Amino acid sequence: MNHNAFNQALKEKSTLIFRYLLKNGATKSDAEDIVQDTLYKALLSIDAIQPEKFASWLFRVAVNQYYDLCRKRKRRPELPMDSIVLISQGALEDELLRKETRKEIYETLGELNPTYKHVLLLKYDFDLSYKEIAALLDVKEDTVKTWLHRARNQFKKAYERMNQNEREGT
Incomplete structure (x- = not known):
């Protein structure tokens, strides 16, 4: 996989993970931190991860980090609601x-x-x-x-x- 294709794949997967974390109740800043930490861990472990399992590895690491954060805070995650735009x-x-x-x-x-x-x-x-x-x-x-x-x-x-x-x- 060339450098540009790898960067594009990382960008797509990080966006998917970010959106998934938001849907599961993570705050925007928590989701950004988790995605950043996940990508950092991926870059550190890139040689140990099988290419065909790379996406699932990223996803699993991010979800586990989110669970760890929830346990650490000992709170029930609240699900974000979109803001209302009033027209009529x-x-x-x-x-x-x-x-x-x-x-x-x-x-x-x-x-x-x-x-x-x-x-x-x-x-x-x-x-x-x-x-x-x-x-x-x-x-x-x-x-x-x-x-x-x-x-x-x-x-x-x-x-x-x-x-x-x-x-x-x-």
Whole structure:
């Protein structure tokens, strides 16, 4: 791999990792720090990493650093919500509905098994293929398909349970 292609690959993977960390509740500055540390570690260990596993290695190092940061702070990560741009009353209502739905989805995701949460985010937020997810997580495609099936079922049950609790007032 030539120098320019390697730099482009690093840039693409670091952007993907950064966005993924933000979706999982990292602050912008934490995500930037984690990506920088991950790239630094990658450059230090470049000879020890197999080229075909480089992307999954970067992803795993970044996610582990984020988990370490969360454990260190002993806090539950909050999911960032986008700021609202107000144009008209109709736009305000639409934006509030989208924000409420997004909040419900993220709350439901927070109740899921972490592996299932990750595969759902990678598939539906980042629009990655089964093959790409398998490469990032260093598992077989069939495993990704199984996890996604189970994750969808677990999400559906958790979402229904959450809505049922709201209707009952608990």
